[in-house]
Amino acid sequence: MKKYQFISCSIVKLILFLIFLAGCSSEPSSGKKIAYISTVKNSQYAKTFHNLHLGVLYDFNLKLTEADTSWVTLWVEGYKNGEETDPFRLKELSYGLHPTNKVVEGPIGFGIINPRSDDDASFFFYSSGVSVPPQTVGNIIKGAGATTWGFAIGDEEVALESGETKVLGVYRQSGNSIRTYDYQDINQITEMINKDKTVLLLKIKVEKEN
Numbered sequence: 001m002k003k004y005q006f007i008s009c010s011i012v013k014l015i016l017f018l019i020f021l022a023g024c025s026s027e028p029s030s031g032k033k034i035a036y037i038s039t040v041k042n043s044q045y046a047k048t049f050h051n052l053h054l055g056v057l058y059d060f061n062l063k064l065t066e067a068d069t070s071w072v073t074l075w076v077e078g079y080k081n082g083e084e085t086d087p088f089r090l091k092e093l094s095y096g097l098h099p100t101n102k103v104v105e106g107p108i109g110f111g112i113i114n115p116r117s118d119d120d121a122s123f124f125f126y127s128s129g130v131s132v133p134p135q136t137v138g139n140i141i142k143g144a145g146a147t148t149w150g151f152a153i154g155d156e157e158v159a160l161e162s163g164e165t166k167v168l169g170v171y172r173q174s175g176n177s178i179r180t181y182d183y184q185d186i187n188q189i190t191e192m193i194n195k196d197k198t199v200l201l202l203k204i205k206v207e208k209e210n
Helices: 002-026 044-051 185-197
Strands: 033-039 055-064 070-080 085-094 104-113 120-125 132-136 146-151 156-160 167-172 199-210
Touching: 002 104, 002 167, 033 070, 033 199, 044 104, 044 146, 055 167, 070 104, 070 120, 085 132, 104 167, 132 185, 156 199, 167 185, 185 199
Parallel strands: none
Antiparallel strands: 033 055, 033 156, 055 104, 070 085, 070 199, 104 120, 120 132, 146 167, 167 199
C-alpha cells in the first residue's frame, strides 16, 4: 500500500509541476515593448507650419517592431473648465496590421490649424500611409486667455508596451497666467485640467492583436 501511495504522490507532484510550467508559458508577455516614439521638433513639417503661421504641430517618429500584428490609435481628449468635452475624444487616427512588414518606422503627428483665430480651429492627423484631413472642432479653443502648447516626451525614444497609453502633447488655455506642470504625472495633469480653462491631451496607444 505504501508503495502505491508513494507512486500516487509522485504522479500528483508531477502533474502540479507540469501545470505550473504550462501556466508560466501561457501567461501574456508583460512589459514587452512593441513601439518606440520620439519627438521631431525641427522636421520639414514643423518648419512649414511655422513659416506659414498655420498653427501648432506635434511631430513624432514612431517605430513599430510588430507592425503586422499591432494596432495604433492616436487621439485628442478635450477638457473645458475641468469637465470632459462632448465628445470627449475630439478626433482620432486609428490604423494597423501592416500587410507586408513586421517593422515599420516613420512620421506620425497631430496639427491644429488656426488655434487662435476667430474662426473654428481644425485638427488633422498623419502617419505613414494614412491620414485624417483637417476637420473643424467647433469653438473648443476659442476665446481670450493665455495659451501654451508643448510636448510631453523628449527627443529620446520612449518605449511603449502593448496596451499602454502615453501622453504625447498638451495644448492649454488659461484665464490669465500659465504655470508649469509635469505632463507625465497624473496628479499634476488632473490639477491642470481643474485649473485651466481648456486642456487638450494628445495620446497614443499601440495594442498587439491576438
